[in-house]
Amino acid sequence: MTRYGKRGDMVVHEEEPFNAETGLAALAEAPVTATDAFYVRGHGAVPQIDPVAWRLHVHGAVERELDLSLETLREALPEREVTATLQCAGNRRAGLIAIRDIPGEAPWGPGATGTATWTGVALADVLALAGPHGGHVGFEGADLSPEAKPAQQFGGSIPLEKACRPEVLLAWAMNGEPLPVVHGAPLRVVVPGYIGARSVKWLERIEVRSEPWHGYFQHVVYRLLPEDGTAGPGAGMPLGLIALNSDVLSPADGETIAAGSVQVRGYAFAGGERHVTRVDVSLDAGTHWSQALLLEDLGPWAWRHWQITVELSPGDHEILVRAWDSSAATQPEDEAALWNPEGYVNNARPRIRVRAAPA
């Protein structure tokens, strides 16, 4: 098994702004996702930034405002690395749309997530220079999004307690190479264990605040709305922590494969504070379960790939999966009971159907 996957085809949901998920074959290749196949979720045009002129402005409830160049960040603070899974809140939305349509939202499959090794400085070290006094740390990118009316720069916040943890980075490199522009160069936030929307790209501004981010992308969208249609600023609950989830990467749903021994592979992620303890696979709709093998452990902030070899006789089969976390919690079964108006956090047990052809 190679640690870094090869480039795979991406499933493009939107060309401008570019939104694409990683093809399952590329995700299955290796537990660390190839940089050029890593999913891209954007809300506006990719901004053009001169990295020499660029400064990170740190302000708000701080003792000292800061304006930091890339050079200062690199030279004044220790370099840190974390291998972390990022996951879009809309990952696996297609499973919810299959139950009831969600107009205006892209039908992301299970590839709106990926794992990379990120290099940069600890956000905690930057905050320590500023002396934070608030309870929340907000991030604003340079990307202007027309989804908000009037247009807004993308942004969001995390609690100060999380912001001060060592795994939260301001990153300039991804998988050992300079961060690609589409992934947020010159500098992006990486918040392991939180929805991807908090890992703000093209970071320009850090604002220490008494309250959570009030901008469109946290106060209006990226929220779990009740099903009764209540929407608007502050409705429902803000998303943040990532819930236990898993999916099958190979074989593909609907694929025809040769009968006999079939290797099934997928991912499972428990959010970081909790870890994946077990992945079970059933071929009989959940009556009997077999344990899959958990593959390479990339640390607490990364998913686990898993695999199992099953024997499939000629005919149609359903492969059902459930992951368990270190609280002995497992995934909900019923996607219908997870449906929500913006189609977030589908973490139902994955099931795929395959046809085994006689050898």
Next chain:
Amino acid sequence: MTRYGKRGDMVVHEEEPFNAETGLAALAEAPVTATDAFYVRGHGAVPQIDPVAWRLHVHGAVERELDLSLETLREALPEREVTATLQCAGNRRAGLIAIRDIPGEAPWGPGATGTATWTGVALADVLALAGPHGGHVGFEGADLSPEAKPAQQFGGSIPLEKACRPEVLLAWAMNGEPLPVVHGAPLRVVVPGYIGARSVKWLERIEVRSEPWHGYFQHVVYRLLPEDGTAGPGAGMPLGLIALNSDVLSPADGETIAAGSVQVRGYAFAGGERHVTRVDVSLDAGTHWSQALLLEDLGPWAWRHWQITVELSPGDHEILVRAWDSSAATQPEDEAALWNPEGYVNNARPRIRVRAAPA
């Protein structure tokens, strides 16, 4: 609403050793459970301890061994308080037994859990005196359990990182009164967010270790075993963190009530690191959901009581509940897929059936 509930009947599962859960009416009374109705889970006879002669022995991977009297603990260290929900790993086991029998295990209902305000010293402060070097902190009580062959004193361990958190106490008081003997006097551990089995009663010995506790009650039982019958030392996964859970406290399952406006009340707990964000109630098997009101917030380590008023026409009704946590995860639906050989961690969505009689 009073903060402290009144005494309620207990459901006794075993007289010797005494094992009893709190009656639902007593749990429904108030979010802090009455001390004399608080559930009791014991694995051996209640030990007789002379509190004056008693010493807490701290040893293992430490710089300094300690033998501390109650007087020393009280005088040398700051007093701490935490309001925390304890929950037996077997809480709600009856729902799993209804699917497939679990011989030798008591059919605990939803009352093997309760919330109290605990007073004592921080375990972290005791450990700081000893200078711990291991990765795990083990606890041993004075109670000898014949369940292990040969008999063993009850014990268990938690990771050092958790042991050093401020919410983990060594407690001598419960709800403002001296800790009752049946709840572990003179001193018990209180580990908020972990299964009750780690909150060791009648504490005698703290052992800092490089490995988790190797005794019967952590290495053999209190484990999530696979369904294939694999058992024995080290099989399956050790339980620890508490998973998101909820249940209905009033009305009771099977109760006949007057048709019309009916107040439904229950509890929900997300384990502490995560919090309960929403509780939904459905009267039509999950097609439509209404949000319950979350009642008094007793802090991160305590459950939330919730209530909702529903209109019930004369006839039979099923009331289905799902809680959500701050990772936007909800409870699994299918109790069958949670069945495990020792019947732990039933956190399926609760459902009760009631008959509404014409007024």
